[in-house]
Amino acid sequence: MNGSTTARMASNTAVLPQQLTWEQAVAQLQGTDLQDRYYAAWYLGTVRDPRGVEPLLLALQDELDRTALGGYPLRRNAAKALGQIGDVRALPGLVEALTCTDLHVREEAAYALAQLQDGRAVDPLLALLQAPEVEQPWEAVIEALGQLNARQAEEAIRPFLQHASERVRSAAAWVLYRFTQAEALTQILAELLAHPNPSLRQAALFDLAESGWVAGAALLATADVALNLRINALKRLFDVALQLGQVPPSQVAELIIPQLDRLF
Amino acid sequence: MASLPAAQVPSTAVAQLAAELEQATSPEALLRVVRALGALGQVEGIPLLIRAFGFNRPAVGEAALEEVLRFGELAVKPLLEHMDGFDYGARAYSVRALARIGHGDAYGFLVEAIVADFAPSVRRAAVRGLGRVAARRPVSDQEQALLLLQQCLSDADWGVRYAAVGSLTDLARSGLPELRSQAQAGIQTALADADRLISLRAQMSQQELAADP
Numbered sequence: 001m002n003g004s005t006t007a008r009m010a011s012n013t014a015v016l017p018q019q020l021t022w023e024q025a026v027a028q029l030q031g032t033d034l035q036d037r038y039y040a041a042w043y044l045g046t047v048r049d050p051r052g053v054e055p056l057l058l059a060l061q062d063e064l065d066r067t068a069l070g071g072y073p074l075r076r077n078a079a080k081a082l083g084q085i086g087d088v089r090a091l092p093g094l095v096e097a098l099t100c101t102d103l104h105v106r107e108e109a110a111y112a113l114a115q116l117q118d119g120r121a122v123d124p125l126l127a128l129l130q131a132p133e134v135e136q137p138w139e140a141v142i143e144a145l146g147q148l149n150a151r152q153a154e155e156a157i158r159p160f161l162q163h164a165s166e167r168v169r170s171a172a173a174w175v176l177y178r179f180t181q182a183e184a185l186t187q188i189l190a191e192l193l194a195h196p197n198p199s200l201r202q203a204a205l206f207d208l209a210e211s212g213w214v215a216g217a218a219l220l221a222t223a224d225v226a227l228n229l230r231i232n233a234l235k236r237l238f239d240v241a242l243q244l245g246q247v248p249p250s251q252v253a254e255l256i257i258p259q260l261d262r263l264f
Numbered sequence: 265m266a267s268l269p270a271a272q273v274p275s276t277a278v279a280q281l282a283a284e285l286e287q288a289t290s291p292e293a294l295l296r297v298v299r300a301l302g303a304l305g306q307v308e309g310i311p312l313l314i315r316a317f318g319f320n321r322p323a324v325g326e327a328a329l330e331e332v333l334r335f336g337e338l339a340v341k342p343l344l345e346h347m348d349g350f351d352y353g354a355r356a357y358s359v360r361a362l363a364r365i366g367h368g369d370a371y372g373f374l375v376e377a378i379v380a381d382f383a384p385s386v387r388r389a390a391v392r393g394l395g396r397v398a399a400r401r402p403v404s405d406q407e408q409a410l411l412l413l414q415q416c417l418s419d420a421d422w423g424v425r426y427a428a429v430g431s432l433t434d435l436a437r438s439g440l441p442e443l444r445s446q447a448q449a450g451i452q453t454a455l456a457d458a459d460r461l462i463s464l465r466a467q468m469s470q471q472e473l474a475a476d477p
Contacts, residue, residue: 005465030401065395092320181283222326223322224291224320224323225320225322226320226353227325227353227356227357227385228356228384228385231385231388231423235422235423236459238461239461242460249460249464253461253464253465253467253468256461256463257461257465257468260426261430263360264360264363264386264389264390264423264426264430
């Protein structure tokens with residue numbers, strides 16, 4: 001196929017997607033070329049056509065595309081695409097993917113389950129946290145439980161506030177803040193927002209936004225992070241706070257709009 | 265300016281700070297030089313502050329913006345002359361400065377940026393400043409700005425719509441009285457925006473304008 005070179009480039013770089021029809025993408029996904037299959041899985045996620053669920057669920061069980069270390073690249077992309085499509089028919093397959101030997105497949109499956117917004121994912125995700133002897137994609141699992149509003153996970157998440165990884169601590173802090181609104185958690189978020197490492201500051205910026213802590217708006221506005229990210233984080237904080245509904249919209253607006261205005 | 269009689273001495277000071285800015289490696293050192301340039305109050309230092317917008321250190325950029333704003337309208341000419349055509353991050357800070365200062369000379373640049381700049385952060389800042397800047401221009405420019413801001417209310421970027429509400433508020437408040445009702449009609453339109461942030465911002469604007477008839 002004439003476009004296959006383009007497809008190979010597109011699978012691992014940020015160039016614009018090759019224009020495939022949905023049928024072509026499914027045919028590629030079910031073909032034999034590993035690069036084409038990998039690209040097609042990603043492509044079907046961007047298209048978000050629910051007809052992609054069946055072929056992607058098959059790709060989620062693929063045995064052919066393996067890395068030297070035993071990873072499953074196609075499964076990772078398939079899980080991610082199923083999350084983007086957001087169809088609950090993918091739930092059983094994604095729950096099964098949480099037991100895959102490839103940690104990155106488990107990670108993508110956790111994020112995808114968060115996007116399906118179906119409470120049936122809570123127990124299997126929670127089970128991963130409760131067997132801490134196995135290395136898990138902790139940040140993804142904790143964030144998924146947060147996005148699913150799984151308040152029963154509170155006690156299982158709490159120990160991760162002491163985790164060695166800042167990213168994991170930060171995830172635990174925003175999720176627990178959403179559940180409890182305990183002031184002490186905001187300190188963890190604020191400290192990470194002032195971290196010397198710029199990529200951690202950036203992660204902390206959006207974790208604070210996810211927490212829904214509206215009084216933290218001033219910290220978002222003044223963080224040492226690129227302007228457009230600060231603006232987008234304030235917007236996300238606004239959307240989260242409105243969705244959580246703990247603070248009346250007029251009060252959310254009063255806290256966030258003045259901070260946003262100083263960035264424009 | 266008060267410092268005019270002693271122009272010779274401060275120029276040396278600016279040169280000194282320019283050298284320090286060149287040598288600074290840590291964000292703390294950059295911040296110190298930026299603050300010193302602002303405190304010095306010499307217009308020759310403004311281009312150096314504008315350069316600091318492009319250091320890719322947001323905290324330094326924000327400090328430089330504050331210091332540039334202390335110069336008020338004196339900063340408009342250097343801002344327009346030293347606009348960074350390559351680094352849109354730096355350009356956004358310059359446009360924010362022009363938007364805050366609100367001098368009529370920035371009008372043409374802002375209109376061009378709204379229509380043609382590819383960077384959302386630059387467009388948003390330009391939209392935000394247009395009302396304030398246009399209010400200092402003749403009636404035909406105010407009318408054109410009003411039209412452009414009304415178009416911005418249906419932009420795909422929420423940030424442009426958000427900025428347009430604030431900008432229309434400025435135009436309603438400080439522009440020609442005969443345009444006020446049209447600017448208010450734009451804000452009225454924004455009340456129905458599907459994005460709650462935009463509608464709440466419009467509500468705030470209406471309250472502000474009602475309190476300032």
